């Protein structure tokens with residue numbers, strides 16, 4: 001070991017505990033003392049044998065530039081009555097790992113004869129040193145024999161590499177020795193030598209010892225008891241510090257700060273941080289509770305819709321102004337604790353009376369994105385079925401543009417057009433659609449629209465949406481209406497603006513945008529019988545020009561739009577208003593991307609998903625329908641897989657109907673729409 005180099009202070013395992021500090025102190029001082037090469041080291045001596053000052057000195061480290069003596073000279077006079085003095089090398093009980101390779105260790109030991117390796121500053125008076133019985137400064141005043149009678153004869157493993165500390169029986173005397181390390185003369189000396197040593201020990205005991213740990217000056221004989229106490233304290237300190245140290249070591253600073261951040265978010269600003277496991281568990285419980293509450297609120301509101309009388313709908317619109325005021329009271333409070341890092345978003349919502357209590361649990365929602373991943377809910381999902389929901393969405397959207405709101409933004413990013421938009425039919429539409437601005441500016445739909453809530457019907461191609469809706473229309477023609485889409489394509493023979501080839505309106509959306517990759521735009525323009533187009537020939541369209549439609553899109557007049565085969569298609573909010581104005585339930589058949597876009601608006605429809613029982617059955621239905629080429633079929637199936645996955649996400653749809661049995665699925669759909677239809681005057 002090169003003592004010239006700095007010790008490895010950064011390696012805790014390198015230092016012996018609990019006596020690391022004194023050893024380190026001595027060695028560090030020794031290294032520092034290296035500047036004074038003129039003062040030689042004193043000769044080592046057998047442990048426990050008094051050293052004479054008259055003995056020849058020699059340099060155990062000929063090439064070294066430090067000495068023990070110089071170290072002690074540098075220390076200066078001790079406080080009080082203890083003068084500065086030379087220090088014999090034999091008093092330095094080096095731990096093996098601190099022992100220089102060229103040092104003769106045979107007579108040195110980390111531990112003294114009583115097995116205690118604590119250093120004790122030298123303090124014998126001058127006359128004692130001159131009497132040739134030079135005392136070891138590190139020899140405890142009392143032997144362990146009298147201090148630990150109960151453990152004598154037992155063997156202890158202290159984990160030292162050299163051996164174990166054991167209390168041995170030797171000639172009627174119980175001695176502690178460090179096997180493998182201890183070169184205590186007492187343990188192996190003859191009776192004569194022991195007699196000599198006992199004389200010395202009398203002097204040892206007469207010394208005024210100083211605690212090497214706390215530097216307290218003790219009375220002779222007190223050192224052992226004192227050390228016992230110190231060691232107990234150290235042991236306790238180590239036990240209590242161990243988990244903290246371990247925690248610190250295994251975490252990177254980043255993960256540690258993250259954990260603290262989460263902890264603080266999880267608790268109140270004033271509550272003390274709890275263990276991270278508990279906090280995580282609590283956070284998860286909170287997440288589950290909030291999710292359950294949201295579902296409960298949704299069900300409650302659906303129930304309220306059912307019970308609502310026709311005139312209530314009017315009252316609802318009459319209350320818009322006060323509700324608007326109440327909405328303005330909604331505040332987003334960003335709390336940052338002075339105490340340290342607590343950061344949590346609290347929504348204080350006074351949107352409506354019925355929401356005040358039920359939304360209280362939202363206060364626990366901090367930004368848990370790091371912990372649980374992207375948020376799956378927005379405020380839209382929390383209050384999805386009433387007018388105030390729209391206002392919440394509006395404000396949330398507004399706040400996202402001014403004040404960053406990670407939950408809302410993440411939610412939107414989850415639904416955003418990362419790639420090319422696709423229809424539920426599985427076709428990707430022209431890339432030009434991706435660059436189109438939002439179709440609705442989230443402005444005045446709520447205030448201008450009145451009438452029954454629209455219904456968004458979505459699901460994979462082939463799930464049975466059209467089949468179900470056709471039947472519904474047939475039986476309840478006076479209840480449902482369909483918005484008339486805009487298109488820039490040329491009217492076909494027999495088509496008029498706002499009036500299809502026959503009087504039965506068809507669905508918008510998936511059936512509207514079916515065959516981009518199957519048929520060219522020329523095919524579409526010239527064909528009246530392309531797959532799926534046969535199902536849409538009876539659909540009404542508003543025929544318009546590209547310029548006019550783009551202008552409407554730019555103004556936010558459309559809730560959705562797409563470009564297909566060189567033609568633009570879209571649903572204007574005016575078209576929906578027309579249906580509502582007739583006091584009909586407007587049905588919107590849109591793909592999952594359409595759902596996403598409508599969720600960005602204030603339309604506030606009921607979202608219903610029609611799902612097939614399995615992919616295999618879906619494929620069979622699509623094949624049986626004989627409307628697809630193999631290529632388009634595969635695309636629809638691929639889109640269906642994505643659709644089915646997204647549909648499982650909580651909060652995306654209000655209702656999911658599995659269309660395994662047409663009759664049962666139809667009844668379920670009718671029940672849900674009946675609830676909406678009760679709002680119709």
Ligand SMILES: Nc1ncnc2c1ncn2[C@@H]1O[C@H](COP(=O)(O)OP(=O)(O)OP(=O)(O)O)[C@@H](O)[C@H]1O
Nearest residue numbers: 461462463464465466467510621625659660661662
């Ligand atoms: N429950 C059912 N059991 C058996 N066949 C069904 C069922 N529901 C629908 N089908 C059949 O599945 C096929 C696809 O149905 P449909 O055209 O209504 O699906 P879709 O969701 O409207 O598809 P797209 O979005 O492509 O228009 C049709 O041939 C239909 O007759």
